[in-house]
Amino acid sequence: MREHRRLLDGQLDQLRKQRFRSVFHLHGVEEVESASVQIVRRECDRRTDRGPFDLIGDVHGCAAELRELLERLGYSADGRHPDGRRVVFLGDLVDRGPAIPETLEIAMNLVCARGGIAVLGNHDAKLLRWFAGKNVKLVHGLEQSVEQLEGCSAADLHRYRLFLESLGVHYLLDGGRLVIAHGGLAQRFHGRTSGAVRAFCLFGDTTGETDEDGYPIRLDWGSEYRGEAAVVYGHTPTLEPAWVNNALCIDTGCVFGGSLTALRWPERTIVSVPAREIYCDHG
Template identity: 55%
Template sequence: MVQIKELSSYLVHNNEKGPFDIIGDVHGCFDELKELLEQLGYKVAFREHHSKYTVTAPKGHKAVFVGDLVDRGPRSHEVLRLVMDMVEAGVAYCVSGNHDDKLYRKLIGRNVQIRHGLELTMEQLGHCHPDFVTRVRDFLGSLPHHILLDDGRLVIAHAGLAEHLHGRHNRTVRDLCLYGPTTGELDKLGLPVRLDWAANYTGHAIVVYGHTPVREPKWRNNTINIDTGCVFGGKLTSLMYPDHILTSVPAHKVYAESVRPFLQDNHSVSA
Protein backbone atom coordinates (compact mmCIF):
# COMPACT_ATOMS: atom_id res chain seq x y z
CA MET A 1 0.00 0.00 0.00
CA VAL A 2 1.24 3.48 -0.88
CA GLN A 3 1.79 5.65 2.16
CA ILE A 4 -0.16 8.88 1.73
CA LYS A 5 1.73 11.94 2.90
CA GLU A 6 0.92 15.59 2.88
CA LEU A 7 2.80 18.00 0.65
CA SER A 8 5.99 19.25 2.26
CA SER A 9 5.92 22.64 3.91
CA TYR A 10 8.45 25.26 2.85
CA LEU A 11 12.18 25.53 2.30
CA VAL A 12 14.44 28.23 3.71
CA HIS A 13 17.85 28.81 2.15
CA ASN A 14 18.80 32.13 3.65
CA ASN A 15 22.47 31.77 2.87
CA GLU A 16 21.84 31.49 -0.88
CA LYS A 17 21.91 34.88 -2.57
CA GLY A 18 21.74 33.85 -6.23
CA PRO A 19 21.88 34.40 -9.06
CA PHE A 20 18.65 32.46 -9.49
CA ASP A 21 16.96 31.79 -12.83
CA ILE A 22 13.27 31.54 -11.91
CA ILE A 23 11.22 29.80 -14.59
CA GLY A 24 7.47 30.10 -15.08
CA ASP A 25 4.87 27.41 -15.66
CA VAL A 26 6.27 24.79 -18.06
CA HIS A 27 3.15 22.60 -18.50
CA GLY A 28 4.93 19.86 -20.42
CA CYS A 29 6.67 22.18 -22.93
CA PHE A 30 9.97 20.32 -22.83
CA ASP A 31 11.50 21.67 -26.04
CA GLU A 32 10.91 25.27 -24.97
CA LEU A 33 12.30 24.54 -21.49
CA LYS A 34 15.50 23.06 -22.89
CA GLU A 35 15.82 25.99 -25.29
CA LEU A 36 15.33 28.51 -22.48
CA LEU A 37 17.85 26.80 -20.21
CA GLU A 38 20.44 26.77 -22.97
CA GLN A 39 19.76 30.42 -23.76
CA LEU A 40 20.42 31.16 -20.07
CA GLY A 41 23.77 29.39 -20.30
CA TYR A 42 22.87 25.98 -18.86
CA LYS A 43 24.43 22.99 -20.61
CA VAL A 44 21.92 20.17 -20.93
CA ALA A 45 23.08 16.68 -21.92
CA PHE A 46 21.09 13.44 -21.96
CA ARG A 47 22.88 10.24 -20.97
CA GLU A 48 20.80 7.69 -22.85
CA HIS A 49 22.36 4.66 -21.16
CA HIS A 50 21.20 5.94 -17.76
CA SER A 51 18.06 7.76 -19.03
CA LYS A 52 19.29 10.77 -17.11
CA TYR A 53 20.01 14.45 -17.77
CA THR A 54 23.25 16.08 -16.75
CA VAL A 55 22.86 19.83 -16.41
CA THR A 56 25.71 22.25 -15.81
CA ALA A 57 24.61 25.67 -14.59
CA PRO A 58 26.42 28.94 -15.28
CA LYS A 59 28.84 29.67 -12.45
CA GLY A 60 26.98 30.46 -9.26
CA HIS A 61 23.53 30.12 -10.82
CA LYS A 62 20.65 27.89 -9.80
CA ALA A 63 17.29 27.39 -11.52
CA VAL A 64 14.04 27.70 -9.57
CA PHE A 65 10.76 26.37 -11.01
CA VAL A 66 7.49 28.00 -9.92
CA GLY A 67 5.44 24.82 -10.37
CA ASP A 68 2.95 23.36 -12.86
CA LEU A 69 5.56 21.28 -14.61
CA VAL A 70 2.90 19.01 -16.08
CA ASP A 71 -0.39 18.80 -18.03
CA ARG A 72 -1.62 20.13 -21.37
CA GLY A 73 1.78 20.03 -23.08
CA PRO A 74 3.28 17.24 -25.21
CA ARG A 75 6.14 16.02 -22.98
CA SER A 76 5.28 16.36 -19.30
CA HIS A 77 7.13 13.14 -18.52
CA GLU A 78 10.33 14.52 -20.02
CA VAL A 79 9.95 17.83 -18.20
CA LEU A 80 9.64 15.82 -14.99
CA ARG A 81 12.74 13.79 -15.81
CA LEU A 82 14.81 16.91 -16.49
CA VAL A 83 13.63 18.85 -13.44
CA MET A 84 13.99 15.86 -11.13
CA ASP A 85 17.54 15.32 -12.35
CA MET A 86 18.34 19.00 -11.86
CA VAL A 87 16.90 19.10 -8.33
CA GLU A 88 18.66 15.90 -7.33
CA ALA A 89 21.95 17.26 -8.69
CA GLY A 90 21.56 20.45 -6.66
CA VAL A 91 21.30 22.81 -9.63
CA ALA A 92 17.59 23.61 -9.17
CA TYR A 93 14.76 24.08 -6.71
CA CYS A 94 11.08 23.57 -7.45
CA VAL A 95 7.81 24.40 -5.70
CA SER A 96 4.61 22.49 -6.29
CA GLY A 97 1.88 23.85 -8.51
CA ASN A 98 -1.76 22.86 -8.40
CA HIS A 99 -1.32 20.62 -11.46
CA ASP A 100 1.69 18.89 -9.90
CA ASP A 101 -0.25 18.34 -6.68
CA LYS A 102 -3.22 16.91 -8.57
CA LEU A 103 -0.95 14.49 -10.42
CA TYR A 104 0.58 13.46 -7.09
CA ARG A 105 -2.87 12.81 -5.62
CA LYS A 106 -3.77 10.72 -8.67
CA LEU A 107 -0.57 8.67 -8.34
CA ILE A 108 -1.26 7.87 -4.68
CA GLY A 109 -4.74 6.66 -5.53
CA ARG A 110 -6.89 9.63 -4.64
CA ASN A 111 -10.10 10.19 -6.60
CA VAL A 112 -9.40 13.19 -8.83
CA GLN A 113 -11.05 14.40 -12.01
CA ILE A 114 -8.99 13.52 -15.09
CA ARG A 115 -9.24 16.79 -17.01
CA HIS A 116 -7.43 20.08 -17.69
CA GLY A 117 -4.55 18.19 -19.29
CA LEU A 118 -4.07 15.51 -16.63
CA GLU A 119 -5.35 12.95 -19.12
CA LEU A 120 -2.38 13.75 -21.40
CA THR A 121 0.13 13.46 -18.56
CA MET A 122 -1.30 10.10 -17.49
CA GLU A 123 -1.12 8.86 -21.07
CA GLN A 124 2.53 9.94 -21.32
CA LEU A 125 3.41 8.31 -17.99
CA GLY A 126 1.67 5.17 -19.19
CA HIS A 127 4.53 4.65 -21.63
CA CYS A 128 7.17 5.03 -18.90
CA HIS A 129 8.74 2.35 -16.69
CA PRO A 130 6.88 1.83 -13.39
CA ASP A 131 10.05 2.74 -11.49
CA PHE A 132 10.03 6.14 -13.19
CA VAL A 133 6.39 6.70 -12.23
CA THR A 134 7.23 5.82 -8.63
CA ARG A 135 10.10 8.31 -8.75
CA VAL A 136 7.71 10.97 -10.06
CA ARG A 137 5.23 10.24 -7.28
CA ASP A 138 7.88 10.53 -4.57
CA PHE A 139 9.35 13.70 -6.10
CA LEU A 140 6.01 15.48 -6.35
CA GLY A 141 5.16 14.46 -2.80
CA SER A 142 8.38 16.04 -1.54
CA LEU A 143 7.93 19.46 -3.15
CA PRO A 144 7.55 22.48 -0.85
CA HIS A 145 4.67 24.90 -1.31
CA HIS A 146 7.00 27.91 -1.11
CA ILE A 147 10.69 28.71 -0.83
CA LEU A 148 12.46 31.56 0.94
CA LEU A 149 15.86 32.61 -0.41
CA ASP A 150 18.42 35.36 0.25
CA ASP A 151 17.53 35.97 3.90
CA GLY A 152 13.84 36.02 3.00
CA ARG A 153 14.25 38.74 0.39
CA LEU A 154 13.02 36.37 -2.34
CA VAL A 155 9.92 34.19 -2.08
CA ILE A 156 8.84 31.64 -4.68
CA ALA A 157 5.24 30.37 -4.53
CA HIS A 158 3.21 29.00 -7.41
CA ALA A 159 0.21 31.32 -6.99
CA GLY A 160 1.98 33.92 -4.83
CA LEU A 161 1.71 34.55 -1.09
CA ALA A 162 0.97 37.55 1.13
CA GLU A 163 3.83 38.76 3.32
CA HIS A 164 2.40 37.79 6.71
CA LEU A 165 2.28 34.15 5.52
CA HIS A 166 5.88 33.89 4.34
CA GLY A 167 7.58 31.04 6.16
CA ARG A 168 4.38 29.64 7.63
CA HIS A 169 2.96 26.18 7.13
CA ASN A 170 -0.61 25.04 7.51
CA ARG A 171 -3.32 23.86 5.16
CA THR A 172 -4.52 27.39 4.45
CA VAL A 173 -1.04 28.59 3.48
CA ARG A 174 -0.51 25.51 1.37
CA ASP A 175 -3.78 26.03 -0.52
CA LEU A 176 -3.02 29.73 -1.08
CA CYS A 177 0.38 28.81 -2.53
CA LEU A 178 -1.19 26.30 -4.89
CA TYR A 179 -4.39 28.09 -5.93
CA GLY A 180 -4.26 31.69 -4.72
CA PRO A 181 -7.10 33.41 -2.83
CA THR A 182 -10.60 33.16 -4.28
CA THR A 183 -14.05 34.49 -3.38
CA GLY A 184 -15.55 31.02 -3.36
CA GLU A 185 -17.71 31.92 -6.34
CA LEU A 186 -17.55 30.83 -9.96
CA ASP A 187 -17.59 33.16 -12.96
CA LYS A 188 -19.74 32.74 -16.09
CA LEU A 189 -17.20 30.28 -17.48
CA GLY A 190 -17.41 28.13 -14.37
CA LEU A 191 -13.95 29.20 -13.16
CA PRO A 192 -13.10 30.32 -9.61
CA VAL A 193 -13.25 34.08 -9.09
CA ARG A 194 -9.79 35.02 -7.87
CA LEU A 195 -8.80 37.84 -5.57
CA ASP A 196 -6.02 40.12 -6.73
CA TRP A 197 -3.67 39.64 -3.77
CA ALA A 198 -0.76 41.38 -5.54
CA ALA A 199 -2.71 44.65 -5.79
CA ASN A 200 -2.51 45.03 -2.00
CA TYR A 201 0.95 43.58 -1.44
CA THR A 202 3.19 45.85 0.64
CA GLY A 203 5.96 43.44 1.58
CA HIS A 204 9.69 44.03 1.28
CA ALA A 205 10.34 40.52 -0.06
CA ILE A 206 10.09 40.00 -3.80
CA VAL A 207 7.44 37.37 -4.60
CA VAL A 208 7.81 35.53 -7.92
CA TYR A 209 4.89 33.37 -8.99
CA GLY A 210 2.90 31.99 -11.92
CA HIS A 211 -0.41 30.09 -12.02
CA THR A 212 -2.46 32.70 -13.91
CA PRO A 213 -1.12 33.22 -17.46
CA VAL A 214 -0.41 36.79 -18.53
CA ARG A 215 0.71 38.19 -21.84
CA GLU A 216 3.77 39.92 -20.37
CA PRO A 217 5.38 39.81 -16.92
CA LYS A 218 4.71 43.01 -15.01
CA TRP A 219 6.03 44.19 -11.66
CA ARG A 220 3.26 45.01 -9.18
CA ASN A 221 4.13 46.05 -5.63
CA ASN A 222 7.32 43.97 -5.49
CA THR A 223 5.65 40.93 -7.07
CA ILE A 224 5.90 39.53 -10.57
CA ASN A 225 3.95 36.84 -12.42
CA ILE A 226 6.21 35.06 -14.92
CA ASP A 227 3.69 32.57 -16.34
CA THR A 228 3.42 33.79 -19.92
CA GLY A 229 1.32 30.88 -21.16
CA CYS A 230 3.80 28.85 -23.19
CA VAL A 231 1.41 25.90 -23.49
CA PHE A 232 -1.27 28.24 -24.86
CA GLY A 233 1.01 29.57 -27.60
CA GLY A 234 2.61 32.34 -25.54
CA LYS A 235 6.17 32.00 -24.33
CA LEU A 236 8.24 30.47 -21.55
CA THR A 237 9.82 33.10 -19.34
CA SER A 238 12.53 33.29 -16.70
CA LEU A 239 13.46 36.04 -14.28
CA MET A 240 17.07 36.33 -13.17
CA TYR A 241 17.41 37.41 -9.55
CA PRO A 242 18.81 39.72 -8.25
CA ASP A 243 19.39 41.51 -11.57
CA HIS A 244 15.70 41.33 -12.62
CA ILE A 245 16.57 40.30 -16.18
CA LEU A 246 13.68 38.70 -18.08
CA THR A 247 14.41 36.09 -20.76
CA SER A 248 11.77 34.36 -22.89
CA VAL A 249 11.51 31.85 -25.71
CA PRO A 250 8.35 31.66 -27.85
CA ALA A 251 6.15 28.59 -27.83
CA HIS A 252 6.82 26.32 -30.79
CA LYS A 253 3.08 25.90 -31.29
CA VAL A 254 -0.26 26.16 -29.53
CA TYR A 255 -0.55 22.95 -27.50
CA ALA A 256 -3.82 23.75 -25.74
CA GLU A 257 -6.62 26.26 -26.13
CA SER A 258 -7.09 28.70 -23.28
CA VAL A 259 -10.53 29.26 -21.80
CA ARG A 260 -9.87 33.00 -21.83
CA PRO A 261 -7.87 34.73 -24.59
CA PHE A 262 -5.03 35.98 -22.38
CA LEU A 263 -2.85 36.78 -25.41
CA GLN A 264 -5.36 39.46 -26.36
CA ASP A 265 -6.68 40.90 -23.13
CA ASN A 266 -4.18 39.80 -20.47
CA HIS A 267 -6.91 38.30 -18.29
CA SER A 268 -6.47 34.98 -16.53
CA VAL A 269 -7.33 31.59 -17.97
CA SER A 270 -8.26 28.36 -16.30
CA ALA A 271 -5.15 27.11 -14.51
Protein backbone atom coordinates (compact mmCIF):
# COMPACT_ATOMS: atom_id res chain seq x y z
CA MET A 1 0.00 0.00 0.00
CA ARG A 2 2.79 2.41 0.83
CA GLU A 3 4.35 1.82 -2.59
CA HIS A 4 0.99 2.41 -4.29
CA ARG A 5 0.58 5.63 -2.30
CA ARG A 6 4.03 6.81 -3.33
CA LEU A 7 3.33 6.10 -7.00
CA LEU A 8 -0.02 7.90 -6.84
CA ASP A 9 1.53 10.98 -5.24
CA GLY A 10 4.13 11.05 -8.01
CA GLN A 11 1.45 10.85 -10.69
CA LEU A 12 -0.44 13.73 -9.07
CA ASP A 13 2.70 15.84 -9.23
CA GLN A 14 3.03 15.02 -12.92
CA LEU A 15 -0.55 16.16 -13.53
CA ARG A 16 0.26 19.51 -11.94
CA LYS A 17 3.35 19.86 -14.11
CA GLN A 18 1.16 19.23 -17.17
CA ARG A 19 -0.57 22.53 -16.26
CA PHE A 20 -3.99 21.12 -15.46
CA ARG A 21 -5.80 24.08 -13.93
CA SER A 22 -7.29 21.97 -11.14
CA VAL A 23 -6.20 18.64 -9.65
CA PHE A 24 -8.56 17.27 -6.98
CA HIS A 25 -7.05 14.86 -4.48
CA LEU A 26 -9.77 13.03 -2.57
CA HIS A 27 -8.84 11.64 0.84
CA GLY A 28 -10.82 8.70 2.10
CA VAL A 29 -14.06 6.94 1.24
CA GLU A 30 -16.32 9.73 2.53
CA GLU A 31 -14.78 12.33 0.24
CA VAL A 32 -15.02 10.02 -2.74
CA GLU A 33 -18.68 9.19 -2.10
CA SER A 34 -19.66 12.82 -1.53
CA ALA A 35 -17.83 14.13 -4.59
CA SER A 36 -19.80 15.28 -7.63
CA VAL A 37 -18.78 15.97 -11.21
CA GLN A 38 -19.45 19.36 -12.74
CA ILE A 39 -18.86 19.89 -16.46
CA VAL A 40 -17.20 23.25 -17.03
CA ARG A 41 -16.44 24.66 -20.47
CA ARG A 42 -12.71 24.99 -21.01
CA GLU A 43 -11.38 28.51 -21.25
CA CYS A 44 -10.08 27.82 -24.75
CA ASP A 45 -13.63 27.07 -25.91
CA ARG A 46 -14.94 30.38 -27.23
CA ARG A 47 -17.00 28.96 -30.07
CA THR A 48 -19.84 31.34 -29.24
CA ASP A 49 -17.60 34.28 -30.28
CA ARG A 50 -18.64 34.71 -33.90
CA GLY A 51 -16.86 37.87 -35.00
CA PRO A 52 -16.41 39.29 -37.57
CA PHE A 53 -12.73 39.41 -36.65
CA ASP A 54 -9.52 41.03 -37.84
CA LEU A 55 -6.64 38.71 -36.93
CA ILE A 56 -3.25 40.43 -36.61
CA GLY A 57 0.14 38.74 -36.75
CA ASP A 58 3.26 39.32 -34.64
CA VAL A 59 3.51 43.01 -33.74
CA HIS A 60 6.78 42.90 -31.75
CA GLY A 61 6.52 46.47 -30.55
CA CYS A 62 5.84 48.03 -33.98
CA ALA A 63 3.19 50.40 -32.66
CA ALA A 64 3.27 52.85 -35.57
CA GLU A 65 2.57 50.09 -38.08
CA LEU A 66 -0.13 48.69 -35.79
CA ARG A 67 -1.92 52.03 -35.67
CA GLU A 68 -1.67 52.34 -39.46
CA LEU A 69 -3.02 48.83 -39.97
CA LEU A 70 -5.93 49.44 -37.59
CA GLU A 71 -6.80 52.61 -39.51
CA ARG A 72 -6.76 50.72 -42.82
CA LEU A 73 -9.04 48.09 -41.28
CA GLY A 74 -11.52 50.82 -40.36
CA TYR A 75 -10.95 51.22 -36.62
CA SER A 76 -11.21 54.62 -35.00
CA ALA A 77 -8.46 56.05 -32.80
CA ASP A 78 -10.21 54.69 -29.69
CA GLY A 79 -10.50 51.17 -31.15
CA ARG A 80 -14.12 51.16 -32.26
CA HIS A 81 -15.23 49.72 -35.60
CA PRO A 82 -18.43 50.90 -37.34
CA ASP A 83 -19.30 47.32 -38.34
CA GLY A 84 -18.68 45.86 -34.89
CA ARG A 85 -15.55 44.02 -35.96
CA ARG A 86 -13.09 42.88 -33.30
CA VAL A 87 -9.33 42.56 -33.28
CA VAL A 88 -7.61 39.24 -32.54
CA PHE A 89 -3.89 39.33 -31.73
CA LEU A 90 -1.92 36.17 -32.46
CA GLY A 91 0.78 36.76 -29.85
CA ASP A 92 4.27 38.25 -29.60
CA LEU A 93 3.21 41.78 -28.88
CA VAL A 94 6.57 42.46 -27.24
CA ASP A 95 10.35 42.28 -27.83
CA ARG A 96 12.62 43.55 -30.61
CA GLY A 97 10.59 46.58 -31.68
CA PRO A 98 10.81 50.29 -30.79
CA ALA A 99 7.55 50.81 -28.88
CA ILE A 100 6.70 47.93 -26.54
CA PRO A 101 4.75 49.90 -23.88
CA GLU A 102 2.71 51.70 -26.54
CA THR A 103 1.93 48.40 -28.27
CA LEU A 104 0.74 46.92 -24.98
CA GLU A 105 -1.48 49.94 -24.36
CA ILE A 106 -3.08 49.61 -27.79
CA ALA A 107 -3.64 45.89 -27.35
CA MET A 108 -5.03 46.28 -23.85
CA ASN A 109 -7.55 48.87 -25.02
CA LEU A 110 -8.70 46.69 -27.92
CA VAL A 111 -8.96 43.54 -25.80
CA CYS A 112 -10.12 44.87 -22.44
CA ALA A 113 -12.33 47.76 -23.55
CA ARG A 114 -13.41 46.78 -27.08
CA GLY A 115 -14.04 43.04 -26.78
CA GLY A 116 -10.96 41.94 -28.69
CA ILE A 117 -9.07 38.69 -28.18
CA ALA A 118 -5.38 37.87 -27.81
CA VAL A 119 -3.33 34.74 -27.32
CA LEU A 120 0.04 34.51 -25.63
CA GLY A 121 3.17 34.24 -27.75
CA ASN A 122 6.50 32.76 -26.74
CA HIS A 123 8.05 36.21 -26.38
CA ASP A 124 5.14 37.36 -24.22
CA ALA A 125 5.56 34.26 -22.07
CA LYS A 126 9.26 34.95 -21.61
CA LEU A 127 8.52 38.54 -20.57
CA LEU A 128 6.12 37.15 -17.97
CA ARG A 129 8.97 35.10 -16.56
CA TRP A 130 11.02 38.29 -16.28
CA PHE A 131 8.10 39.99 -14.52
CA ALA A 132 8.06 37.09 -12.07
CA GLY A 133 11.74 37.55 -11.26
CA LYS A 134 12.90 34.39 -13.01
CA ASN A 135 16.46 34.06 -14.25
CA VAL A 136 15.94 34.70 -17.96
CA LYS A 137 18.58 35.71 -20.48
CA LEU A 138 18.10 39.14 -22.00
CA VAL A 139 18.46 37.93 -25.59
CA HIS A 140 16.31 37.51 -28.71
CA GLY A 141 14.68 40.89 -28.19
CA LEU A 142 13.82 40.65 -24.51
CA GLU A 143 16.53 43.22 -23.83
CA GLN A 144 14.55 45.83 -25.80
CA SER A 145 11.41 45.11 -23.80
CA VAL A 146 13.21 45.33 -20.47
CA GLU A 147 15.00 48.56 -21.41
CA GLN A 148 11.74 50.23 -22.45
CA LEU A 149 9.69 48.88 -19.56
CA GLU A 150 12.21 50.07 -16.99
CA GLY A 151 11.06 53.59 -17.82
CA CYS A 152 7.43 52.76 -16.92
CA SER A 153 5.74 53.29 -13.59
CA ALA A 154 5.19 50.42 -11.17
CA ALA A 155 1.45 50.76 -11.72
CA ASP A 156 1.82 50.37 -15.49
CA LEU A 157 4.14 47.39 -15.12
CA HIS A 158 1.55 45.76 -12.89
CA ARG A 159 -1.16 46.38 -15.51
CA TYR A 160 0.98 44.92 -18.30
CA ARG A 161 1.76 41.84 -16.25
CA LEU A 162 -1.89 41.22 -15.35
CA PHE A 163 -2.90 41.61 -18.98
CA LEU A 164 -0.35 39.09 -20.26
CA GLU A 165 -1.20 36.68 -17.45
CA SER A 166 -4.86 36.76 -18.53
CA LEU A 167 -4.14 35.48 -22.05
CA GLY A 168 -4.75 31.90 -23.09
CA VAL A 169 -2.52 30.03 -25.53
CA HIS A 170 -5.25 29.02 -27.98
CA TYR A 171 -8.94 29.56 -28.64
CA LEU A 172 -11.67 27.92 -30.66
CA LEU A 173 -13.81 30.63 -32.28
CA ASP A 174 -16.76 31.04 -34.64
CA GLY A 175 -18.53 27.80 -33.87
CA GLY A 176 -15.27 25.88 -34.01
CA ARG A 177 -14.55 26.92 -37.58
CA LEU A 178 -11.54 29.00 -36.51
CA VAL A 179 -8.63 28.09 -34.23
CA ILE A 180 -6.02 30.64 -33.18
CA ALA A 181 -2.66 29.97 -31.55
CA HIS A 182 0.66 31.76 -31.78
CA GLY A 183 2.66 28.81 -33.09
CA GLY A 184 -0.22 26.96 -34.75
CA LEU A 185 -1.89 23.81 -33.45
CA ALA A 186 -2.26 20.26 -34.72
CA GLN A 187 -5.82 18.95 -34.91
CA ARG A 188 -5.33 16.45 -32.08
CA PHE A 189 -4.74 19.35 -29.67
CA HIS A 190 -7.75 21.52 -30.56
CA GLY A 191 -9.71 22.36 -27.42
CA ARG A 192 -7.31 20.51 -25.12
CA THR A 193 -5.15 21.79 -22.29
CA SER A 194 -1.84 20.28 -21.20
CA GLY A 195 1.84 21.06 -21.10
CA ALA A 196 2.29 19.59 -24.57
CA VAL A 197 -0.55 21.73 -25.94
CA ARG A 198 0.91 24.87 -24.38
CA ALA A 199 4.36 24.14 -25.83
CA PHE A 200 2.92 23.60 -29.31
CA CYS A 201 0.87 26.81 -29.10
CA LEU A 202 3.88 28.88 -28.05
CA PHE A 203 6.64 27.35 -30.18
CA GLY A 204 4.95 25.31 -32.89
CA ASP A 205 5.98 21.73 -33.58
CA THR A 206 9.64 21.34 -32.67
CA THR A 207 12.27 18.60 -32.55
CA GLY A 208 13.27 19.46 -28.98
CA GLU A 209 16.66 20.66 -30.23
CA THR A 210 17.97 24.18 -30.86
CA ASP A 211 19.99 25.65 -33.70
CA GLU A 212 23.32 27.49 -33.40
CA ASP A 213 21.50 30.73 -32.52
CA GLY A 214 19.57 29.12 -29.69
CA TYR A 215 16.21 28.91 -31.49
CA PRO A 216 14.10 25.70 -31.39
CA ILE A 217 14.29 23.67 -34.59
CA ARG A 218 10.78 23.71 -36.05
CA LEU A 219 8.84 21.11 -37.98
CA ASP A 220 6.37 21.89 -40.75
CA TRP A 221 3.20 20.74 -38.99
CA GLY A 222 0.95 22.59 -41.46
CA SER A 223 1.97 20.36 -44.38
CA GLU A 224 0.27 17.45 -42.62
CA TYR A 225 -2.74 19.32 -41.26
CA ARG A 226 -6.09 17.95 -42.43
CA GLY A 227 -8.54 19.52 -39.97
CA GLU A 228 -11.83 21.13 -40.94
CA ALA A 229 -11.19 24.15 -38.69
CA ALA A 230 -9.03 26.91 -40.13
CA VAL A 231 -5.90 27.43 -38.01
CA VAL A 232 -4.46 30.94 -38.15
CA TYR A 233 -1.15 31.57 -36.43
CA GLY A 234 2.08 33.61 -36.40
CA HIS A 235 5.51 32.88 -34.93
CA THR A 236 7.32 31.90 -38.15
CA PRO A 237 8.10 34.93 -40.36
CA THR A 238 7.06 34.50 -43.96
CA LEU A 239 7.21 36.83 -46.95
CA GLU A 240 3.60 36.33 -48.03
CA PRO A 241 0.70 34.58 -46.25
CA ALA A 242 -0.45 31.45 -48.06
CA TRP A 243 -3.04 28.89 -47.03
CA VAL A 244 -1.62 25.39 -46.61
CA ASN A 245 -4.17 22.66 -45.84
CA ASN A 246 -6.53 25.17 -44.16
CA ALA A 247 -3.72 26.65 -42.04
CA LEU A 248 -2.36 30.17 -42.47
CA CYS A 249 0.65 31.95 -40.98
CA ILE A 250 0.27 35.74 -40.96
CA ASP A 251 3.58 36.68 -39.34
CA THR A 252 5.12 38.67 -42.20
CA GLY A 253 8.09 39.93 -40.20
CA CYS A 254 7.22 43.57 -39.63
CA VAL A 255 9.99 44.06 -37.07
CA PHE A 256 12.50 42.66 -39.59
CA GLY A 257 11.46 45.16 -42.27
CA GLY A 258 8.64 43.11 -43.79
CA SER A 259 5.02 44.02 -43.14
CA LEU A 260 2.31 43.81 -40.52
CA THR A 261 -0.56 41.64 -41.72
CA ALA A 262 -4.19 41.09 -40.81
CA LEU A 263 -6.62 38.42 -41.93
CA ARG A 264 -10.25 39.50 -42.14
CA TRP A 265 -12.53 36.71 -40.94
CA PRO A 266 -14.80 35.25 -42.22
CA GLU A 267 -13.95 36.99 -45.51
CA ARG A 268 -10.46 35.44 -45.59
CA THR A 269 -9.00 38.56 -47.15
CA ILE A 270 -5.52 39.89 -46.37
CA VAL A 271 -4.66 43.48 -45.40
CA SER A 272 -1.03 44.52 -44.83
CA VAL A 273 1.03 47.63 -44.20
CA PRO A 274 4.80 47.80 -44.84
CA ALA A 275 7.30 48.25 -42.05
CA ARG A 276 8.59 51.81 -41.76
CA GLU A 277 12.12 50.55 -41.22
CA ILE A 278 14.15 47.52 -40.26
CA TYR A 279 14.09 47.46 -36.46
CA CYS A 280 15.87 44.18 -35.92
CA ASP A 281 18.13 41.83 -37.88
CA HIS A 282 16.57 38.44 -38.50
CA GLY A 283 19.20 36.22 -37.02
